[in-house]
Amino acid sequence: MVFSTTSFLFVFLPLFLLCYAVLPWRNLTALIFSLLFFAWGEGAYVLLLLATIGFNYWVGQRLEGSAYRSRFLILGVTLNILVLAYYKYFGFLIASVLEIPVPEQMIPHLPLGISFFIFQSISYLLDVYRRDSPKARSYFDLALYIAMFPQLIAGPIVRYSTVAEALRHRKISSYDVYRGITLFVLGLSYKVLIANNAAEVADMTFSLARGQLSTANAWVGISAYTLQIFFDFAGYSLMAIGIGRIMGFHFPKNFDFPYQSRSITEFWRRWHISLSSWFRDYLYIPLGGNRHGKLRTYANLFTVFLLCGLWHGAAWTFVLWGVFHGSILALERAGLGRVLRGLPRALQHAYALLLVMIGWVIFRAETVAQGSYYLKAMFSSVPARGIGFERLVSAENLFFMLLGCLFSLPVLEGTRMFRNAEDLAAGNTTNSVGVRAGVGASVSVSNTWVWLRAVLGGLVTIALFGLCAVYIMSGTYNPFIYFRF
């Protein structure tokens, strides 16, 4: 089930919210709905999810105070990786790496979100081992943490320590609900309005045969994909954060306007923050980070990003993408970064964006060969052959893609309501609506502007949601590109 579908928006989510608000057992309600959400898309694989949770709970209990805690850690992490490797990489290993022909039925099905929930499980075990986080107080706590549907299939990857206390003790204020709704609607708009329109252009361009892909078309297509992947993923993250907020959880921000980066190093501080910090904390730093000399640092960066690429998918294109980014990071660390900092800002931005777009060509291509000829089309002069701009990009596509270019920059960060950044917690500002006494409390005249802004923001939210509903109901093109993770 994808968030931007009628089944989720108009059946599952309202039923969940109603039960969550009205029934006395909120954590149990959240867990049941989360398992139902998973089972909806994956059927019996919900048992795999429950089994991994059970196993990680069992291991986690033995990571505190046990004499063999390091051995249990190794067991736990290894088995988690093996589960991920089997379901995600077995087919790739056998068919692509070893080139052994294998029947389709022997390749295991890839359960939804397995990359995310396995990584969350590993982070739980490591945090408990390092004593950065307490062990789960019950199986249900851990189950809710891992299986919670807002972030189950596409993140953000949440650390157990972030939610451990909230699992047992959280308050939900009117502001939380208000903010959650606006974040959810903003994320939905990103996905349905911008990402889906960009996707039409990107998919059409990437489906063009070799002889039909002109230089102009290639640049149009990769520009569209650059927008699609950001708004798709950032939109989904915002929706997850929004629902989590309504439930009383404060999930961390996952994207920080990555396309305004001035280097690839900066890009990875802004893109999929929960994943990059996971790799930093659980792989890069344990490998030694930058503490063992330059060569070792470059090797660590390379290794981390090779695995990061592999995490994204079991295909050579993802491996290449990871290697591409790892290499550039190493180069920037080796001195390129210093050179870049001496350049005008505009050039730095252009450099970063160009390399990111080249990376997205590799990421998006179905095969290495396709990526290769696509890049060739971008950087050589191939004339158009019958596929004009008007056929590739409709006025509607163009409109939303231009909006996407605008909103890929932090234009909304100045607004209280629609900013992506961590907002001030309720109670830290005397001007926040509904902080003390709930919505509808009498306010002084000096807060009139606050109320007006809130009402205006509410109207904008409703209008955006209405527009998204129009698009969703019309059955428009609605792929979710991170679905395979």
Added chain:
Amino acid sequence: MSQKQQRDITRGIHHDGTGGADSAADSDAVGLRAGPKLMIVLLALGLFLPAFAGFFTNHKARQNWEKRELAALPNVLQASSSKVFFTELEAFIDDHMGFATPLNQAYRKLQFYVFGDSPVANVSVGDEGFVFLNSHSVSRPHTAISKLCLRNASQISKTAKAMDTFASIIDRQGATMTYAVVPSKPLLYPDRLPYTTPARFREACLSIDPLQSAAGQLRERAQGADYRVYFPFSELAAMRDEPAFYPPENFHSASRINHEFARGLLHELDIDVGRAYSKDAYLGVIRADMDLLGFRRDADAWIYPYADYETVFSHREPSWVVRHYPRARDFGTFVSANPASTRSALLLSNSFGKYVAPHLAPGFKSLHHINLNALRKTEAEAFLRQVLAQIQPDDVIYLVHDGGIPSAQLYMLTESDVLGVAE
């Protein structure tokens, strides 16, 4: 402090929502006061509104509008797997959601009016709102235009042969055969074709001499034959920019083009309609025929009352057509009390016939119109035999638009064995 409160404190539950609880399922672990609770409930109710409305929506109307079967509610006991069940359940929910049709129409209007894009895959929107109907083929969506503007000699000769054959069938019945071809938008308005049409097709349509098109060629070939081919391209093209001549919103010809086309055709058949033919014409509004845009549009059009001819239209007459051709649509009989001639006519056509027939009717004592689009090969012979036996027309007019050449229905009729039976 009440006894309940004392017990709760012992259990670690504090009524201000701050106490930790032993059980993860315990509600008081989550502090949710009345205000936010009400907000969440209202949010849930608001989100559920479309699903709730689905219980009161006429889904049959949606089925008819979208011309497809809606997904049925899956039987959980018969599902081969839970994944299949949930997939079918999602399809059912999608198809039975309330407000779907109005929201769908709103989306298509947004595409059309705000963005100027075509809301459906096989309709192109050109300059000044001209709509062009393309093919349904995903791989070759512009064949409706390309076949008009790119010559195909083999199809022209095959069509000519079929026309000869059918004409001889009609001739043996003692009737006059006329093939009438209505020029359509790509040939009349090639400069309005959208830029989404591939450049080579646009250029072909702009540069083709319409008299060299399939219809023009067939007209040329018919010189000296026992039948005529009526394709008045030049005359109509000269009028194309007059107000409401051919409504841009329509795929089918409508308004003045049909009036002038029919007048010219009747003149070809030596029928003088007189001055009453254009009497009391006025500029009105019709409903555009492109319902497949997902919403209905109105178009400015000339309305011709033809009052002096006292024509009465009987829909779905003669009734025997249904017996031999059950899926026939747009068929009927026009009977004029004061016609321009005492002849009877049989109009066999594609969908364009529905729009031209009312303009032809004043020229005949009776005009029977049958849309052949749904005719099947297995029905063709019996149908044609009945038509010729029952109606015994003075004139047979086979009418298509220029994009309707070649006509599969014409081939069907010529392949039937009516020739043998007639003899």
